[in-house]
Amino acid sequence: MSKVSSILHRDDPDKPPLGGHVKVTREDWLNVARDILISEGVGQVKVLGIAERLDVSRSSFYWYFKSRxxxxxxxxxxxxxxxxxxxVRHTEIPAETITGALNNFFRCVVDPEGFNHQLDFAVREWARRDGSVRRVIDRADTVRHAAIAKMFERHGYEANEADIRARVLYYQQLGYYALDLAETVEERLTRVAGYLYCFSGVPPLDEEVAEFTEFTRKVTAG
Structure with a gap:
């Protein structure tokens, strides 16, 4: 769980102070709720528990939210x-080759500030207990898959092939995190060229592999 700063600012400075000695924003409530969702599940995302972690009164919750x-x-x-x-945005980044486009896609999943796979699986677990959340998940999967397929189509793949390649790429990526493999970053990087070839059917350029390797080491350092 992330540590919440004891010195925070409200979204609207014109509103009166919140209760307690810590002033928090809507984003602070969401950040703590997200941490709890990931670490403990949706059942533990409770107003009182979040307020205690933020060290504010429960009543301040209703400043930003109508209800749980x-x-x-x-x-x-x-x-x-x-x-x-x-x-979706990473699939739309311009690239001269399909392997370059795939590297753009992979940037969002290797960057700690990018795609949050832990949050994704927490929401999927939540969906097992809530049909309305399941429908949101299904729509999101459809949007993601369509964006990846369009990426392949922009690089000359027929619609049917683009659809299958998009499914293989997307399902593989989710499956990789589901397996919780204990690979090091360097181990993963040794397979970059092979992955790019398997997903696209096209050998990647050496400079593409080198650029992605440099980017990955930079964002995962430390």
Whole structure:
């Protein structure tokens, strides 16, 4: 769970102070709720528990949210905008080759500030208990898959082949994290050229592999 700073600022400085000695924002509530969702599951995402972690009064929660359900809805919306949004944007980054485009896609999953696979699986676990969340997950998967397929199509693949390659790429990526493999970054990097070839059917350029390797080492250092 991330540590919440004891010196925070409210979204609207014109509103009166919140209760307690810590002033928090809507994002602070969502950040702690997200941490709890990932580490303990949706059942433990409770107003009182979040307030205690933020060291503020429970009543301050209603400054930003109508109810716990409203908090969960906003948390789910935030997940969709970030995880789905960032993946779609990476498929749309211009690239001269399909292997270059694949490298752009992989950037969002190797960057710790990019696609949050732990959050994705927490939401999927939540969906097992809530049909409405399951429907949101299904829509997100459809949007992600379509974006990846379009990426292949832009590089000359027929629609049917683009669809299959997109499925293989997307399902493999989710499966990789589901298996929780204990590979080091360097181990993964030794397979970059092979992955790019298998996903595209095209040998990658040496400079593409080198550029992605440099990017990955930089964002995962430390």
């Amino acid at each position: 359900k409203d908090l969960l809805n906003q948390l789910l919306d935030d997940w969709d905008k970030t995880n789905t949004g960032i993946m």
